[in-house]
Amino acid sequence: MSPIVRQSGKTFGFHVPVVIIGAGAAGLVAALAAQEAGAEVLVLERDPVPRGSTALSAGLIPAAGTRWQTEAGIADSAAQFAADIMAKAHGEPDATLVARIAAEAGPAVEWLADTHGLPFSVISDFSYPGHSARRMHGLPSRSGEELVDALRGAAEARGIEILCDARVTQLHADENDRLLGVTLERPDGSTEEVALCQLVLACNGYGGNADLVRAHIPTLADALYFGHTGNQGDALLWGEALGAATRHLSGHQGHGSVAYPAGILITWATITEGGVQVNAEGRRFSNEMHGYSEQAAEVLRQPNRMAWTIFDTRIAGIARQFEDFRQAEAIGAIVTADTPQALAARTGLPADALISTLSDVERLKLDGATDTFGRAFRADQQLSAPFHAVRVTGALFHTQGGLVVDEHARVLRPDGTSLPNLYASGGAACGVSGSQASGYLSGNGLLTAVVLGRLAGSAAGAAVA
Numbered sequence: 158m159s160p161i162v163r164q165s166g167k168t169f170g171f172h173v174p175v176v177i178i179g180a181g182a183a184g185l186v187a188a189l190a191a192q193e194a195g196a197e198v199l200v201l202e203r204d205p206v207p208r209g210s211t212a213l214s215a216g217l218i219p220a221a222g223t224r225w226q227t228e229a230g231i232a233d234s235a236a237q238f239a240a241d242i243m244a245k246a247h248g249e250p251d252a253t254l255v256a257r258i259a260a261e262a263g264p265a266v267e268w269l270a271d272t273h274g275l276p277f278s279v280i281s282d283f284s285y286p287g288h289s290a291r292r293m294h295g296l297p298s299r300s301g302e303e304l305v306d307a308l309r310g311a312a313e314a315r316g317i318e319i320l321c322d323a324r325v326t327q328l329h330a331d332e333n334d335r336l337l338g339v340t341l342e343r344p345d346g347s348t349e350e351v352a353l354c355q356l357v358l359a360c361n362g363y364g365g366n367a368d369l370v371r372a373h374i375p376t377l378a379d380a381l382y383f384g385h386t387g388n389q390g391d392a393l394l395w396g397e398a399l400g401a402a403t404r405h406l407s408g409h410q411g412h413g414s415v416a417y418p419a420g421i422l423i424t425w426a427t428i429t430e431g432g433v434q435v436n437a438e439g440r441r442f443s444n445e446m447h448g449y450s451e452q453a454a455e456v457l458r459q460p461n462r463m464a465w466t467i468f469d470t471r472i473a474g475i476a477r478q479f480e481d482f483r484q485a486e487a488i489g490a491i492v493t494a495d496t497p498q499a500l501a502a503r504t505g506l507p508a509d510a511l512i513s514t515l516s517d518v519e520r521l522k523l524d525g526a527t528d529t530f531g532r533a534f535r536a537d538q539q540l541s542a543p544f545h546a547v548r549v550t551g552a553l554f555h556t557q558g559g560l561v562v563d564e565h566a567r568v569l570r571p572d573g574t575s576l577p578n579l580y581a582s583g584g585a586a587c588g589v590s591g592s593q594a595s596g597y598l599s600g601n602g603l604l605t606a607v608v609l610g611r612l613a614g615s616a617a618g619a620a621v622a
């Protein structure tokens with residue numbers, strides 16, 4: 158089936174000014190913004206209930222200069238945030254877009270709190286690698302499920318229609334690439350068509366499409382995909398067929414700490430607060446502080462493609478603010494022991510190697526020294542009994558490359574002109590992480606979902622209002 162139907166003058170039975178494909182964070186935020194701009198909106202979602210990768214995430218959105226930071230005494234600015242994004246992404250992203258996104262993140266999170274009642278707070282008790290200030294904002298449970306449910310509730314409260322069980326299969330366009338409508342398929346195989354004036358692609362990237370992952374991210378071709386399987390790369394395929402520019406298709410977020418076999422995300426606070434990862438030989442193998450994204454491939458290079466994340470009770474106390482961590486504890490994925498010797502017995506790791514690794518690490522901490530991998534240790538992060546360990550593997554979380562957009566989230570052609578009425582946000586758009594896993598700064602995913610979603614919705618709504 159051709160992704161695009163070219164048919165000028167086609168008549169459709171049903172018309173909605175702004176159509177949004179996908180009801181994750183990007184789509185729901187776009188819907189709220191488009192309606193605020195005065196437009197009638199329809200959100201089309203392939204699943205029976207909006208979930209997406211958003212529901213699988215920790216729901217944390219980085220934003221600078223917010224009132225929650227001010228209340229917590231955290232000094233930060235949009236310029237500092239933009240600099241952190243650029244530094245982590247090796248200077249690859251478009252600097253103008255990064256500056257715009259960093260500047261709009263704080264206002265977007267405050268808008269979601271003040272206008273739509275989402276009770277955000279800032280995480281102030283630990284830092285994420287690459288962020289020079291504590292700027293992760295989340296809802297009370299620190300879960301993306303709470304975030305997507307709250308966004309859906311806000312949309313429903315404003316009468317925005319979200320049509321579920323509606324998988325968009327084709328776009329209709331005229332000869333000038335102006336989108337005219339979409340075809341959607343219902344679970345019983347029947348199809349419907351909707352005409353539109355403005356179209357927002359918010360259907361994420363191609364992490365769920367094994368062929369596209371193999372083509373663009375061969376290092377993770379056989380890795381566990383931990384994102385939403387419905388994200389099949391439709392936005393990318395439609396955009397390419399329309400002649401849109403694409404960029405950084407190898408860019409992605411991995412994660413080096415997914416509990417195995419439980420399949421539960423273990424927060425990276427276990428590492429940033431002083432924990433380490435060892436392989437099946439009881440030895441460390443990397444500088445874990447580079448970030449959890451690039452650590453996915455490091456873990457997958459170890460024997461059996463596994464590692465153990467080792468931390469202590471103080472760190473577990475911090476990690477417990479995450480619903481995921483509490484679940485991992487509840488099902489017994491977190492092993493506890495009073496000594497390194499006992500921890501080795503409980504994990505099956507070689508005792509001599511593990512004891513030696515952990516004593517080396519504690520010595521480095523006491524000395525405030527840097528190890529041979531380049532990790533700088535801190536004296537105030539000593540581990541003390543009881544100790545904890547969790548067996549983890551590396552996974553692909555979501556893709557970061559995609560359709561090139563401008564600072565209004567309009568989809569661009571290779572020559573820099575925009576397509577007439579097409580927007581992309583969240584994982585559908587090229588993000589701000591560059592072309593490598595190591596370019597992913599924590600929170601870049603929801604950052605571009607929420608900020609580009611709001612920009613896309615505002616622009617699409619204003620265009621028809």
Ligand SMILES: Cc1cc2nc3c(=O)[nH]c(=O)nc-3n(C[C@H](O)[C@H](O)[C@H](O)COP(=O)(O)OP(=O)(O)OC[C@H]3O[C@@H](n4cnc5c(N)ncnc54)[C@H](O)[C@@H]3O)c2cc1C
Nearest residue numbers: 179181182183203209210211214215325583584600602603
């Ligand atoms: C385990 C995990 C933890 C994460 N933690 C964080 C975090 O704490 N902070 C952060 O910033 N990022 C995090 N991320 C990344 C973040 O989840 C994503 O970047 C973000 O959710 C993307 O939002 P989205 O709206 O673009 O996509 P999604 O939330 O995936 O929504 C896309 C929607 O489009 C629908 N769809 C797809 N194709 C079609 C179609 N053809 N027709 C109709 N509907 C369609 C899908 O069903 C889906 O509901 C995490 C990701 C994972 C997997």
